[in-house]
Amino acid sequence: MKTLNVEMIVTPKTPKRIRKGVKSLLSVLKITDSKPVYLSFTHRSDTYLNSFCFKNCEDEKKKTGCEIIYGWSLWEDKKLGFYEAEFHSVIKDNGDLIDITPRRKNEDSILFVPDMSKTCGRKSVNSWHSWSNCKIVNGQVAEVSVELEIVQADGELSEFRAAHAIAGKKVIVKNSE
Numbered sequence: 001m002k003t004l005n006v007e008m009i010v011t012p013k014t015p016k017r018i019r020k021g022v023k024s025l026l027s028v029l030k031i032t033d034s035k036p037v038y039l040s041f042t043h044r045s046d047t048y049l050n051s052f053c054f055k056n057c058e059d060e061k062k063k064t065g066c067e068i069i070y071g072w073s074l075w076e077d078k079k080l081g082f083y084e085a086e087f088h089s090v091i092k093d094n095g096d097l098i099d100i101t102p103r104r105k106n107e108d109s110i111l112f113v114p115d116m117s118k119t120c121g122r123k124s125v126n127s128w129h130s131w132s133n134c135k136i137v138n139g140q141v142a143e144v145s146v147e148l149e150i151v152q153a154d155g156e157l158s159e160f161r162a163a164h165a166i167a168g169k170k171v172i173v174k175n176s177e
Helices: 020-028 053-064
Strands: 007-010 037-040 067-077 082-093 096-098 109-114 121-124 127-131 134-137 140-143 147-152 159-162 172-175
Touching (some): 020 082
Antiparallel strands (some): 082 096, 127 147, 147 159
16 A cells, blocks of 8 residues: 655544545545444543543443443544544443543544454553554545554653554654644
8 A cells, every 4th residue: 555755734623524535534444334423522530531542441341331442533634635543442331332531622522433343452551452543645545554552651641652663654743732
């Protein structure tokens, strides 16, 4: 698969509609049996932190017995033709998908698509097996998703990626935060 090498500053947001770029992400991720759904944030605990979806869902499962659903949060910067799939987890409670992870940018909702073909889970006390982001710029794959390990950094309010290998060239994307 040919990838794109580009540097850009993006401001990704929740797609308002399922456009061609979102459909391209689903195609690259080989998701054919799930449809994207919009999920609002549902507050379940003051201890749940943004960027800690795996731990938040794991803690909620211990408390309530809910099911953890893995999949992708889908983002876009429509003006720049940028689309991104970020591996994410939500819970399923009484048949409903619920996003319990606080938002970094206070988005009203996220566009989430379950992906039952990807496994995820705890590897050690402070790490999880996961997947890197998939990125498309102007209709071309800029970065494919690969397996990786997420390590929780002590004293940090976010997770960081270790053992991140990119197939092909890497797109350098700077969020405008």
